[in-house]
Amino acid sequence: xxxxxxxxxxxxxxxxxxxxxxxxxxxxxxxxxxxxxxxxxxxxxxxxxxxxxxxxxxxxxxxxxxxxxxxxxxxxxxxxxxxxxxxxxxxxxxxxxxxxxxxxxxxxxxxxxxxxxxxxxxxxxxxxxxxxxxxxxxxxxxxxxxxxxxxxxxxxxxxxxxxxxxxxxxxxxxxxxxxxxxxxxxxxxxxxxxxxxxxxxxxxxxxxxxxxxxxxxxxxxxxxxxxxxxxxxxxxxxxxxxxxxxxxxxxxxxxxxxxxxxxxxxxxxxxxxxxxxxxxxxxxxxxxxxxxxxxxxxxxxxxxxxxxxxxxxxxxxxxxxxxxxxxxxxxxxxxxxxxxxxxxxxxxxxxxxxxxxxxxxxxxxxxxxxxxxxxxxxxxxxxxxxxxxxxxxxxxxxxxxxxxxxxxxxxxx
Ligand SMILES: Cc1cc2nc3c(=O)[nH]c(=O)nc-3n(C[C@H](O)[C@H](O)[C@H](O)COP(=O)(O)OP(=O)(O)OC[C@H]3O[C@@H](n4cnc5c(N)ncnc54)[C@H](O)[C@@H]3O)c2cc1C
Numbered sequence: 001x002x003x004x005x006x007x008x009x010x011x012x013x014x015x016x017x018x019x020x021x022x023x024x025x026x027x028x029x030x031x032x033x034x035x036x037x038x039x040x041x042x043x044x045x046x047x048x049x050x051x052x053x054x055x056x057x058x059x060x061x062x063x064x065x066x067x068x069x070x071x072x073x074x075x076x077x078x079x080x081x082x083x084x085x086x087x088x089x090x091x092x093x094x095x096x097x098x099x100x101x102x103x104x105x106x107x108x109x110x111x112x113x114x115x116x117x118x119x120x121x122x123x124x125x126x127x128x129x130x131x132x133x134x135x136x137x138x139x140x141x142x143x144x145x146x147x148x149x150x151x152x153x154x155x156x157x158x159x160x161x162x163x164x165x166x167x168x169x170x171x172x173x174x175x176x177x178x179x180x181x182x183x184x185x186x187x188x189x190x191x192x193x194x195x196x197x198x199x200x201x202x203x204x205x206x207x208x209x210x211x212x213x214x215x216x217x218x219x220x221x222x223x224x225x226x227x228x229x230x231x232x233x234x235x236x237x238x239x240x241x242x243x244x245x246x247x248x249x250x251x252x253x254x255x256x257x258x259x260x261x262x263x264x265x266x267x268x269x270x271x272x273x274x275x276x277x278x279x280x281x282x283x284x285x286x287x288x289x290x291x292x293x294x295x296x297x298x299x300x301x302x303x304x305x306x307x308x309x310x311x312x313x314x315x316x317x318x319x320x321x322x323x324x325x326x327x328x329x330x331x332x333x334x335x336x337x338x339x340x341x342x343x344x345x346x347x348x349x350x351x352x353x354x355x356x357x358x359x360x361x362x363x364x365x366x367x368x369x370x371x372x373x374x375x376x377x378x379x380x381x382x383x384x385x386x387x388x389x390x391x392x393x394x395x396x397x398x399x400x401x402x403x404x405x406x407x408x409x410x411x412x413x
Pocket of ligand 1: 070071096098099101127152159166305306341342
């Protein structure tokens with residue numbers, strides 16, 4: 001960079017010298033008009049682009065504001081999207097999205113809404129008010145249906161409200177060995193439809209969806225960081241069948257990351273990559289979807305269903321079942337497996353605009369707090385665990401893992 005700038009200056013200076021010599025010759029011969037002000041010999045340097053410094057994240061346990069736990073509704077075969085008849089109701093299922101419920105919501109719900117409207121129905125009940133229920137209800141309503149959501153909980157008390165909030169369309173969405181041949185294309189369609197829908201939520205007040213820089217940091221080229229001390233975290237199912245969770249590429253969709261040189265980042269890590277990630281600010285997003293639905297004429301009723309037969313209570317002939325993990329009990333669907341995940345929330349830092357991943361811990365800056373989450377050594381972390389009790393030691397261990405990255409930012413360093 002310096003060399004280029006220097007040589008550019010040298011070229012400019014050389015041309016300037018020629019100009020002076022030529023002008024000097026003219027002046028000596030015969031001034032045709034009053035002498036003009038001499039042009040600058042060297043073009044003024046342009047201001048350089050400067051990368052703003054990154055605000056440090058205050059990674060301390062005394063900043064924990066709350067710890068939340070939630071269960072991913074995982075199904076080996078992928079989300080359930082079939083149609084069945086229960087009494088006089090036609091039920092369209094839309095549950096079982098693992099760790100991808102927000103990411104795939106619009107795509108999955110557009111499939112479910114299409115099935116619900118087959119036959120010309122115009123009155124539809126949606127059960128559930130999480131990511132899948134809200135998007136189903138909005139899509140149905142915008143297609144002209146009269147929609148009521150019936151749910152035991154609504155925002156901010158659903159499991160969806162406790163999600164990390166990142167674009168993760170292949171997180172625990174299915175077992176790659178158990179899906180049918182049509183699933184990869186279906187998944188691709190769901191992901192692309194959702195991705196496009198979320199682009200329309202960018203730049204809105206409160207940033208319900210935004211892009212944030214992400215730094216992935218590694219100790220050394222080929223070392224796998226150790227897991228957190230097992231004594232400090234909720235029990236894991238190590239040794240359980242190692243499900244190969246569905247993974248596939250979405251070519252040409254989201255931006256890719258790139259390697260950084262040590263001069264390009266402030267973190268004390270051997271290697272770093274940087275990319276941008278789509279972030280769902282779930283509190284704002286769920287609130288916006290709920291208020292859009294109500295403003296556009298939808299209704300929400302608090303109601304709990306104990307068996308499918310309870311659907312007989314509803315006046316609507318078509319029901320979209322978006323009960324997430326609740327479907328395991330309501331529909332007695334034992335193919336829904338819980339995958340526990342926990343978030344430690346640190347007090348918000350509005351000046352932080354980037355996320356970090358290091359040693360299996362991910363950190364995201366959300367308006368409602370800094371999300372710190374231990375992800376485990378693999379997607380099997382939390383598999384089969386159905387308890388939602390927060391673990392303070394797990395939260396503190398995750399914070400302690402990330403804290404050294406910011407040690408250099410402390411005044412004492
Ligand atoms: C720690 C963690 C982090 C996550 N992070 C992300 C992420 O970053 N990105 C992402 O895409 N996904 C993420 N997920 C996954 C995501 O949270 C889920 O896939 C999503 O919440 C599922 O949404 P849902 O609408 O199906 O279910 P829910 O949000 O659980 O909603 C179910 C609704 O149905 C209602 N209900 C259930 N049973 C009944 C009943 N019997 N009677 C009446 N009502 C009932 C509930 O009250 C609720 O309103 C994460 C999950 C966890 C655990």
